[in-house]
């Protein structure tokens with residue numbers, strides 16, 4: 613019963629603060645026995661949502677590009693860690709662009725009623741938000757949380773945890789932060805242990821992974 617962990621890096625800056633924090637989480641998950649994959653949004657080819665509302669009638673997006681392939685992958689993962697630095701007090705354009713493209717799942721759930729995630733499914737799918745910010749403000753991540761909540765709701769994942777580190781300007785990078793990388797590693801290990809336990813309890817009950 614291998615746990616699949618998918619990391620999504622929404623930073624346009626390769627191997628910067630945010631992707632490094634994500635890597636630490638994924639390393640922890642791998643150490644705990646999960647199969648791990650990282651997708652870098654900057655390397656994908658997808659357009660922003662066109663707002664055509666065709667998905668409200670069909671449940672499918674008219675634009676079949678890398679965003680749809682990635683949503684297929686997300687729906688097969690047990691844990692998704694989505695990472696973005698704070699840009700202009702919110703998430704990056706790369707990540708917001710991806711989240712908007714999930715509107716076809718919203719249409720399936722709330723208009724067409726062809727998609728339903730039971731609680732048992734949601735509990736066994738853990739979402740983690742990873743972020744870094746330059747400023748030391750306590751509220752610097754606040755505008756990011758609602759979009760991340762919408763994302764995890766859309767794909768049937770429990771929004772399980774945040775791994776966030778502010779004050780990067782002062783620390784001069786995540787590598788100088790006293791605790792963040794270790795915390796991220798340990799949280800990667802922990803999410804795999806929790807999911808393994810939940811899945812073994814579920815298989816003892818004779819349950820199966822719910823179909824989406």
Ligand SMILES: Cc1cc2nc3c(=O)[nH]c(=O)nc-3n(C[C@H](O)[C@H](O)[C@H](O)COP(=O)(O)O)c2cc1C
Pocket residue numbers: 623624625627628629630631697698699700701702744745746747748752780781
């Ligand atoms: C275009 C841009 C906008 C930014 N806006 C903010 C902001 O509003 N608040 C903040 O605290 N930091 C802001 N920052 C700083 C980044 O959040 C911070 O340096 C972060 O750690 C960068 O992560 P990265 O190395 O993954 O790109 C901004 C950086 C850039 C490039």
